Amino acid sequence: MIDTIIFDLGGVLIDWNPEYVFLEAFNGDKEKTTWFLQNICTGDWNENQDAGYPLAQATEDLVNKHPEYESYIRMFYGDWEKMLGGVIEGTVAILDKFIQSKNYKVVALTNWSNETFPIAQRRFEFLKWFDGIVVSGDENTRKPFKDIYDITLDRFNITPENALFIDDNLRNIEAAKALKINGIHFKNPEQLIDDLKSYNIHIS
Numbered sequence: 001m002i003d004t005i006i007f008d009l010g011g012v013l014i015d016w017n018p019e020y021v022f023l024e025a026f027n028g029d030k031e032k033t034t035w036f037l038q039n040i041c042t043g044d045w046n047e048n049q050d051a052g053y054p055l056a057q058a059t060e061d062l063v064n065k066h067p068e069y070e071s072y073i074r075m076f077y078g079d080w081e082k083m084l085g086g087v088i089e090g091t092v093a094i095l096d097k098f099i100q101s102k103n104y105k106v107v108a109l110t111n112w113s114n115e116t117f118p119i120a121q122r123r124f125e126f127l128k129w130f131d132g133i134v135v136s137g138d139e140n141t142r143k144p145f146k147d148i149y150d151i152t153l154d155r156f157n158i159t160p161e162n163a164l165f166i167d168d169n170l171r172n173i174e175a176a177k178a179l180k181i182n183g184i185h186f187k188n189p190e191q192l193i194d195d196l197k198s199y200n201i202h203i204s
Contacts, residue, residue, distance in 0.1 A: 003105060005104050005106050006163055008166060008167035008169070009108055011169070013124075019033055025075055040066055045062065050137055052136070096129075105156060108127075112136060132155065149176060160179055163181050164201075166184045
């Protein structure tokens with residue numbers, strides 16, 4: 001019996017993509033943008049800041065490593081707000097259904113720097129709807145590490161078998177399932193509505 005829904009934020013409810021900054025920086029060159037994000041300002045590098053590493057220090061570390069890309073590296077957090085593309089409307093509508101039903105505890109578990117998360121809080125009203133939000137940068141750990149799932153379960157008194165976790169990163173879903181938390185690998189709102197039915201949750 002599912003009584004708790006746990007939402008990821010970026011890629012599920014919020015459209016966040018560094019390409020919004022770097023496609024412009026590289027004059028629309030998709031190949032150059034992809035190379036830069038796979039080799040310089042990588043996902044692994046950014047996730048280290050999601051676990052609480054200071055943005056300024058991370059920037060200097062990378063500039064020292066790749067001085068020829070200094071101006072672009074400084075754009076990553078300097079222009080970070082431009083990476084926020086807006087809400088994923090279909091998923092926010094699903095979230096609203098859960099909130100309005102009052103049948104579920106609804107929380108969020110996000111990999112997000114605690115230095116940039118306040119920007120999202122100011123921009124997105126729906127972040128006030130949750131019963132609580134666990135921000136990795138506040139906890140000095142992140143998904144898919146066990147600690148952050150344990151923090152979420154303990155803080156909100158969640159029974160793992162009764163919880164359903166929605167995340168766009170399969171790695172994070174698999175880590176949750178290892179702790180007996182049910183999971184849906186999010187691809188789009190329509191697929192989410194269909195997958196919810198397997199848990200006898202029907203979103204009209």
